[in-house]
Amino acid sequence: MSRNGKKESAELDTSALPSLPKGWCWTTLATISDIEGGITKDQKRRTTPTMREVPYLRVANVQRGFLDLSEVKTILAEEEEIQSLLLQEGDVLFTEGGDRDKLGRGWVWKGEIPDCIHQNHIFRARLCRDVAEPKFVSYHGNHFGQSWFVRTGKQTTNLASINKSVLSRFPVPLAPVQEQCRIVAKIEELFSDLDAGVAALERVRANLKRYRTAVLKAAVEGRLTAEWRAQNPPKETGRQLLARILREHRRKWEEEQLVSFGKAGKMPPAKWKEKYNEPAGPDCTGLPALPEGWCWATVDQLIFYLRNGLSLKPSQTPPGHRILRINAVRPMAVNLQEIRYYDMPDAQVANFFIENGDLLFTRYNGSVDLLGVAGMVNGCSEPTLHPDKLIRVKAVLGHPLPAYLEIAANVGVSRRHMQGRARTTAGQTGISGVDIREMPIPLCSVAEQEQILEEVERRLSILQEADTQIEANFKRSARLRQSILKRAFEGKLVAQDPHDESASTLLAGISTQTKDGRAQLEERRPSRSSRKRSQAGEALSCRKSS
Numbered sequence: 001m002s003r004n005g006k007k008e009s010a011e012l013d014t015s016a017l018p019s020l021p022k023g024w025c026w027t028t029l030a031t032i033s034d035i036e037g038g039i040t041k042d043q044k045r046r047t048t049p050t051m052r053e054v055p056y057l058r059v060a061n062v063q064r065g066f067l068d069l070s071e072v073k074t075i076l077a078e079e080e081e082i083q084s085l086l087l088q089e090g091d092v093l094f095t096e097g098g099d100r101d102k103l104g105r106g107w108v109w110k111g112e113i114p115d116c117i118h119q120n121h122i123f124r125a126r127l128c129r130d131v132a133e134p135k136f137v138s139y140h141g142n143h144f145g146q147s148w149f150v151r152t153g154k155q156t157t158n159l160a161s162i163n164k165s166v167l168s169r170f171p172v173p174l175a176p177v178q179e180q181c182r183i184v185a186k187i188e189e190l191f192s193d194l195d196a197g198v199a200a201l202e203r204v205r206a207n208l209k210r211y212r213t214a215v216l217k218a219a220v221e222g223r224l225t226a227e228w229r230a231q232n233p234p235k236e237t238g239r240q241l242l243a244r245i246l247r248e249h250r251r252k253w254e255e256e257q258l259v260s261f262g263k264a265g266k267m268p269p270a271k272w273k274e275k276y277n278e279p280a281g282p283d284c285t286g287l288p289a290l291p292e293g294w295c296w297a298t299v300d301q302l303i304f305y306l307r308n309g310l311s312l313k314p315s316q317t318p319p320g321h322r323i324l325r326i327n328a329v330r331p332m333a334v335n336l337q338e339i340r341y342y343d344m345p346d347a348q349v350a351n352f353f354i355e356n357g358d359l360l361f362t363r364y365n366g367s368v369d370l371l372g373v374a375g376m377v378n379g380c381s382e383p384t385l386h387p388d389k390l391i392r393v394k395a396v397l398g399h400p401l402p403a404y405l406e407i408a409a410n411v412g413v414s415r416r417h418m419q420g421r422a423r424t425t426a427g428q429t430g431i432s433g434v435d436i437r438e439m440p441i442p443l444c445s446v447a448e449q450e451q452i453l454e455e456v457e458r459r460l461s462i463l464q465e466a467d468t469q470i471e472a473n474f475k476r477s478a479r480l481r482q483s484i485l486k487r488a489f490e491g492k493l494v495a496q497d498p499h500d501e502s503a504s505t506l507l508a509g510i511s512t513q514t515k516d517g518r519a520q521l522e523e524r525r526p527s528r529s530s531r532k533r534s535q536a537g538e539a540l541s542c543r544k545s546s
Contacts, residue, residue: 017171021491023502024175030168031507032132033092033125037164038118039085041075051076057118062093064105064142069112077117085117087124090134094141096121097153097161104149104162104170106141108134123167131506133180137172139187143485145170173489174507176500183488190484194477201477205470208463215459216332216411219452220442222291229291234445238295242443245302245396250276252304252396282440287413294444300437302405305394308363308433309386310352314340321349323385329360331410334375342385352385352392357402359393359409360386364430372418372431374409376402391433404449407456408441 012028020026029035039056055072062068077085089111097103098121109116109124118124127134148170153162175183218224236244253276261268279300287296314323320343328338342349354360358377365371374393386392395402408414421435444452487493 025504027174029170033127035125038120038122040120055113055116059095059121062095067107087116092125092134092138094123100160103160104145108138135184136180174503178500182494186494201470219456220408225451228451234293236445237293238443242297249396297441297443299439303393304396306433309388309390311388314342321385326389329362329375331373334377354386356380361391363391364389376406400449414439
């Protein structure tokens with residue numbers, strides 16, 4: 001029965017529901033519980049002197065199978081409203097929706113916070129404990145309910161939601177209450193074992209991540225190739241390589257200038273070569289010492305091309321040219337499948353197509369950890385553009401320099417330089433092309449760069465195999481959880497006891513009592529509209545008395 005006196009729709013169509021074990025029966029959530037929405041957080045809510053501040057749960061607090069109470073906000077509410085919505089131990093919480101993964105998810109309130117209520121995007125179901133164990137119902141809601149709510153709830157392009165009527169009709173398989181308790185105890189025992197295994201996997205993955213960083217850092221500090229270097233004195237030192245790169249840098253500049261003069265139909269003016277600006281070297285103050293034969297350089301000295309991408313907003317679907325999303329670039333990775341589409345004439349985008357060997361830096365990102373990171377383009381077989389939030393860089397020389405730069409830019413001194421340049425403008429955290437140009441890079445010989453790449457690839461491939469196995473175990477754990485829940489609600493997880501009172505008998509025994517109790521409760525409980533009138537009257541009385 002709802003507050004306006006109309007009977008909630010709680011019809012149960014069992015034709016599409018699976019058969020149940022002996023002693024079980026299907027029912028609806030409304031049949032075994034009192035369902036209530038929460039408080040509306042609205043800026044138009046009037047504040048009165050009689051209100052008090054209480055904690056309330058938001059959708060973010062109610063996760064699938066647990067409550068996240070790390071941040072619980074408060075709201076002002078009237079005492080009558082608080083008492084009406086006060087959460088009680090054993091209340092089963094369901095989220096109204098939003099993103100599909102939020103639809104109908106929930107868990108059981110255990111009285112963790114005194115005087116706590118809930119917002120209107122969360123429903124609470126207060127069960128008749130004589131027939132239903134809260135965790136049994138909640139486990140079922142998170143398992144079977146997820147797909148059921150998606151099928152029966154309101155759907156839009158990206159969002160889904162359920163209302164009280166849909167939740168009232170939610171089918172619940174009711175086992176004898178003693179069997180429900182045994183099932184919950186067994187689920188928690190098995191889940192505890194799985195949680196311990198997942199925690200161990202998380203620790204291993206964290207260790208692998210630290211080891212990966214250590215490998216890359218050792219690579220650009222010369223420690224990874226120390227023995228190799230002792231046995232293979234370089235024919236060209238890092239400083240000699242830098243000098244060669246700078247000569248090539250100037251040659252490319254002169255070549256581009258001659259092409260520009262030719263396109264304009266002009267002869268090169270006198271002393272035109274004197275206009276060349278030599279790329280600035282690094283300020284070595286505070287930079288650590290490098291191995292013998294290495295030297296410090298700047299990215300600007302090692303590249304001849306740096307450019308931002310296209311700034312107009314792309315579309316999510318064709319037609320148009322493929323264009324990378326900003327999340328396509330991660331440290332030492334470019335995901336060429338993370339794309340959108342940019343419908344512009346070829347002539348306007350001709351200079352923005354990426355090529356294999358290009359380095360892409362993230363110019364803006366909400367996470368500082370992902371700001372200014374670099375990935376090298378590999379395996380690009382389809383014409384693909386880059387957006388304004390990615391900066392495209394080309395090294396002066398070909399392999400191995402771009403791949404070595406990809407490593408160096410993401411670790412050690414070079415990475416700390418980029419983190420130190422992060423700045424926030426108009427709410428966005430970003431870096432500039434100048435910041436990239438001034439990044440210090442430890443430079444070694446070409447032969448040692450090749451040896452570093454070979455050693456890094458060998459070690460990271462081992463780490464990748466381990467990470468792949470860890471990910472497979474994570475997925476296996478998730479499948480096991482679903483298998484446990486499936487067996488639980490098929491009645492196959494624990495043995496049945498013939499002495500347990502059947503669920504149908506329990507339901508029949510509480511039916512009249514529940515209806516009478518709800519009717520009396522509705523008679524005593526004021527409606528929302530009457531509470532609003534009462535609050536308005538109290539506010540008016542307060543104004544008059546003042």
